Amino acid sequence: MKLISYKIKGKPSPLRVGFMLNEKVIDLQEAYRQLLLSKQEKDLANNLQNIFPADPTQFFTAGNDVFDKAREAYTLVKRHNTEGISFDVEEVYVSTPIPSPSKIICVGKNYAEHAAEMQSDVPDFPVLFSKFSNALVGPEDAIEKSDVTQKLDYEVELAVVIGKEASHVKREDALGYIAGYTIGNDISARDLQKRTPQWLQGKTLDNSTPVGPWIVTADEVGDPSNLSIRSLVNGEERQSSTTDQLIFDIPFLIEFISNLITLKPGDLILTGTPNGVGVAMKPPQFLQDGDVVTLEIEKIGQMENKVVER
Template identity: 65%
Template sequence: MKLVSYKIKGTPGPLRMGFSLDDKGKIVDLQETWRQMQLNRQDRDSVDVTETSFPSNPDQFFAGGNRLIKQAMDVMAFAAANNIDDNGYNRDDVYLATPVSSPSKIICVGKNYAAHAAEMQSDVPDYPVLFAKFANALVGPEDMIEKPDFVRKLDYEAELTVVIGKEASNIKREEALDYIAGYTIGNDSSARDLQKRTPQWLQGKTLDRSTPIGPWVVTADEVGDPGQLSINAYVNGEVRQAATTEQLIFDVPFLIEFISSLITLKPGDLIMTGTPDGVGMGMDPQQFLKDGDHVTVEIDKIGQMANKVKELKS
């Protein structure tokens, strides 16, 4: 199931939860379809407390975790059986936002592919290299990557991104996948000149509106093994990164075990699992993003996300 955060173009109002049955199909409102399903079941008591029991707000929905994900799957099955998608919105008529706009935590993993560590002239780490982003950095699949004009070395980083579905503390790797709501695509845009001027990376990693996430969250059941996915990045149509998540040094179950031993993960939290080799800083000569560049990231079983770089004049 592909879960989206959307609004009708040109209209005011808050973002709402929706879903798409395929990459190019109509966007169907999730809460409204849930309401129709409850009416079909003659469950009027549930309909009367719709916003409480099945929120339309994307952040509230993902904070509900796997309980609401399971209900959403029931809604999708109802929609498919009753041709509800015929009443959805055409893809061109909706704006897709980042699926989770205000996670309590965005935990990123550095140097998690050996070839990327090598191109950055770094040793393979013994433990996961963790750093944080904040929600101010997030933009959606249709938004610009904003580049302040004082940033000279803006880089791209294609990353499989995990959305947590259940509170997780001291979780064993054998159980880790049960705590995942789904997966999405991340582009960990990095201002290398800011990142490298101090030992701590934060200032180069969480600039305002610099990190696209999207275009949707694909539920864990559709992705299956997160360690068998191709991951690619293109800049202006040129292949820059091409790898598979099988090459992760620390795979997704290990990361959840490791992180949850340090930090309690909450539903809606994001884990950006690291980027493969092929980043601009690792090229010879180095190639960084410029105003007007197009960055496309593709991950198997999730889809594609494309964003344009926009330089901001100070």
């Protein structure tokens, strides 16, 4: 499934969780209602919010039980009429998939060639830092270029979405804790990032970090260890690599992080960026007002955002 957060354009409605099917957006809660009605479970169908939330953050933080219900509804809807619960893509605004995750954990210097272009040694342990939900924007939103930075940079990253609580997870079990994957742009204000030893102030500016366009469930992606990943700025390729170049792969990261921090459903892990970032170019090429940044990851899709000065 490709799970999205959406709302109808021109209506003051809250965000709802849906999925993509045949170029249509299907409302997931309404699909589950159809499933219950097909089973003659009318009482449950009339009290869905208690068992199947429509709010995206509530849905993704509910864990694998709700995901199992979603898969069952998805299977049913694929075989039946979606009239009344589907929308054309042009009718909806698509948000970042999880607007308010409890944690956004990022991994720095996780591709050897990127560490080299940043004039850094390959780390012995994962370099962890965080972002906050204020930074998140969706696949149709602008990347805001704040006037506090003159060195805004792009970083394409495979983002992992946790599906169930993870504490002291063993590496061999780690993939079983993943709900799905999406694309993240770890936008970095390099001048702010480098002015202190801690990177946070350069990593979580308001409305600066696109994540999306959807979450592709783990069963659909399969093995995430060799996915092509690239970025383009104004159509010019800047980054191109594969996830088999990660220094610390996804199972290792989940084992490492979960031994420090209990991961919750809906938490995001941005796994690191390949070489080719703007700060390392000669001369450096930072994002400017009007630039268009396109990110692509195999089996997930494409996300494109315009840079707009704030």
